[in-house]
Amino acid sequence: MYAFEYQKPKSLADAAARAANEDAKILAGGMTLIPTLKQRLARPSELIDLGGIAELKGIRKEGNDVVIGAMTRHADVAASDLVRSTIPALADLAGMIGDPAVRHRGTIGGSIANADPAADYPAAVVGLGATVITNQRQIPGDDFFTGLFETALEPGEIITAVRFPPAQKAAYMKFRNPASRYAIVGVFVAQTAGGVRVAVTGAGPSVFRQKEMEAALSKSFSPDVIKDVKQSPDGLNSDIHASAEYRAHLVGVMARRAVEKCG
């Protein structure tokens, strides 16, 4: 690691003021950032640790929605009675991320800010039609992920929470890379107030909605209706773990399993 300064502000305002410095970087759980620094792939002058800001932690109900603070750890989402009773698929997803030690540090804000193409949370943010709340504005989940490791966040903008509306039914199925546990393909299916959503992670450079499957499932919510929907491999990821064709095939399999799991 290159040398850097370390700051642990107590307030969001203080953190935001520091984050305005373009050489500074926000530190959340560190599960992605610290390995990146070790490989000298980033050289921030200063790390701004959000761990001292109480208002960024915790899970609360607002109306019917579940609002999860940016610094809430994966383990806390997986273990939350509120999440489990309102959106069980979201608690399941959090419990499938990485391993216990990663879940004891990694946060929802860090995961979605990082926008890894194989990360799990993006599937839930898009699949449930969630809203990303920052210190400056509210960003619809559909507009948040803009490309490979790219988001709608402006430089220095800080995610403070994610608001998830409940779903009538929802399920997440992932085909895991057995070594890293990241998604080779993960599909989040939900029946929401705004219609059926099918969000795919792992397969492409960024999470996307499978609109053909959404249309078919809106007519009849059963695994059979998407059996003949073909996912094109064009533009999908191809690497040592899986070819684009295999990933395209897995999108169909995981989507059918997720619909089945919705019951």
Add this chain to the structure above:
Amino acid sequence: MPTVSMTVNGKKVSGTVEPRTLLVQFLRETLGLTGTHVGCDTSQCGACVVDIDGDSVKSCTILAVQCEGANVTTIEGLANGSELHPMQEAFREHHGLQCGFCTPGMIMSAVDLVKKNPNPTEQEIRHWLEGNLCRCTGYHNIVKAIEAGAKAMGARK
């Protein structure tokens, strides 16, 4: 350089560190607690797992300065004098190690599991160990050791 203070194995300690110092470096190099191992340094293997404020964490993926005020337990903090912790004893008894390199992390993860789930099934143990890699044993005896260690920890209470 910042000064960091924390409690390690029940003792208050402090040291002057560069912000980029990892917790595992602070433990091994500043405090001389070399029981915590670095297997991969890429956050994959779990040889470096310690307990921080009640949760198992990879000490190669957290800065020492992030642990200001924290309560840290390492493998050296488990035994009671010359009497091994029941989980350590179970690893010895059930041949849960060969070279022993992964063992400190395995035991720290196992103790955290049993604290949270006192009677884990074999499946739950294997699932919990997804972030702990062993190059020698094939895991079978590690799982047996943890089953026995869990029973012994329950009996001790």
